[in-house]
Amino acid sequence: MNNKDLIKNLTDNLEPTQKLPSALFLSLKWLSITVLCLFVFAVIAGLRKDIDMMAYNHYFIFETLLGLIASLIAGYLSFCFMRPDFKLTNISYVLACASIGIWLYLISYYLIEIDFNLSLIAKEFINIEQLCSIEVFAFSIIPITYLFSILQKGAVIQKMKAGFLGVLSVASLSSITSRYTCSSDMPSHILAQHFLEVFIIGFIGILLAKKILKW
Amino acid sequence: MARSQQGDKQAYTQLLTSLQSILQEYLYKRIFDPSSVDDVLQNILIAVDKAKATYTPSKPFYPWLYAIAQYKVIDYIRQQERKIAKETEFEPISETFCAPETNKETEEAFELIHLALEKLPEKKRNIVTLLKIEGYSIEEVAEKTGISIANVKVTAHRAYKDMRLTIEKLDKKYD
Numbered sequence: 020m021n022n023k024d025l026i027k028n029l030t031d032n033l034e035p036t037q038k039l040p041s042a043l044f045l046s047l048k049w050l051s052i053t054v055l056c057l058f059v060f061a062v063i064a065g066l067r068k069d070i071d072m073m074a075y076n077h078y079f080i081f082e083t084l085l086g087l088i089a090s091l092i093a094g095y096l097s098f099c100f101m102r103p104d105f106k107l108t109n110i111s112y113v114l115a116c117a118s119i120g121i122w123l124y125l126i127s128y129y130l131i132e133i134d135f136n137l138s139l140i141a142k143e144f145i146n147i148e149q150l151c152s153i154e155v156f157a158f159s160i161i162p163i164t165y166l167f168s169i170l171q172k173g174a175v176i177q178k179m180k181a182g183f184l185g186v187l188s189v190a191s192l193s194s195i196t197s198r199y200t201c202s203s204d205m206p207s208h209i210l211a212q213h214f215l216e217v218f219i220i221g222f223i224g225i226l227l228a229k230k231i232l233k234w
Numbered sequence: 235m236a237r238s239q240q241g242d243k244q245a246y247t248q249l250l251t252s253l254q255s256i257l258q259e260y261l262y263k264r265i266f267d268p269s270s271v272d273d274v275l276q277n278i279l280i281a282v283d284k285a286k287a288t289y290t291p292s293k294p295f296y297p298w299l300y301a302i303a304q305y306k307v308i309d310y311i312r313q314q315e316r317k318i319a320k321e322t323e324f325e326p327i328s329e330t331f332c333a334p335e336t337n338k339e340t341e342e343a344f345e346l347i348h349l350a351l352e353k354l355p356e357k358k359r360n361i362v363t364l365l366k367i368e369g370y371s372i373e374e375v376a377e378k379t380g381i382s383i384a385n386v387k388v389t390a391h392r393a394y395k396d397m398r399l400t401i402e403k404l405d406k407k408y409d
Contacts, residue, residue: 025276026250035241036287102288103301149349174285176305234284 036137056149086195097185101173132206143211160191182228190220236291350400358393
């Protein structure tokens with residue numbers, strides 16, 4: 020097919036195009052649906068018995084807020100990548116680093132709590148009685164599917180960055196939600212079964228994005 | 235582009251046509267194989283069409299276009315690299331075929347077959363030549379020689395048997 024024929028074909032099939040909504044609108048829409056979805060999952064899985072007590076635990080609330088902020092920032096940035104001409108500016112670099120930094124802070128907080136005793140984490144990883152990591156993964160499946168279905172509508176060029184940030188956003192919410200369903204507050208358990216999964220899922224997101232976001 | 239997003243076909247044709255020369259110039263600087271320029275150009279035009287919803291009219295058009303063009307050029311380069319990596323190195327077949335020992339063996343085999351063929355009675359030789367050297371099918375040989383298909387098969391079978399015996403005898407003689 021020569022260029023003239025191609026242009027004719029493209030023009031013949033032209034229909035009014037619905038413009039892509041702003042990244043902020045998309046991220047808020049996605050976040051509200053995801054939060055609702057995770058709330059339903061948490062109720063189905065069963066909320067922890069001392070949930071009313073945890074409402075007075077300042078650090079627990081602070082943790083939840085940090086997770087939400089990290090998720091909102093990462094989600095917003097991943098939706099920004101839907102436009103091909105989007106480039107990470109200084110502000111967006113700071114925002115991306117902030118969302119990753121929040122999780123590094125949360126992980127290092129608990130690492131300090133256990134005095135960097137990595138054998139404790141290793142024990143918790145293989146603790147079959149409390150496999151909350153499966154819950155974190157399970158909670159993430161539907162929001163990740165929804166996220167990629169939105170990202171596919173755009174023209175993502177920096178697929179790995181978009182995938183990592185998007186999935187990090189989902190994993191942040193899933194991890195925080197799983198804290199509301201698990202009654203264990205042992206730092207080693209929180210690290211091994213709740214927080215480290217955020218980065219594991221994030222890296223899976225890179226692989227998924229490379230495959231799914233091709234256009 | 236803004237008018238194209240509203241469904242203006244004329245504006246869209248104008249846009250895509252004008253993009254051709256701009257993109258050709260862009261591609262000739264980046265792609266060393268001139269025969270691939272048109273392919274990449276078409277890929278970019280298709281990508282522009284797919285991504286048209288992502289263009290914001292309030293923002294400049296060219297950064298958006300060149301981002302897509304660059305993406306497709308990188309895609310093309312990666313494809314070429316993958317293609318080169320997959321291609322197996324050409325084995326020097328000539329060395330095998332031209333190896334003096336192999337050639338000698340092949341020549342000897344041909345000579346034996348030729349002698350065995352010459353020793354066949356005319357009818358059998360004719361059928362083997364038509365079948366194995368000229369490449370006709372059994373049906374075609376039957377039609378050409380005026381013999382039934384079954385007869386051609388039987389004659390060919392006997393001819394091969396005779397040839398095998400002759401070759402064995404000649405082989406022993408040479409050894």
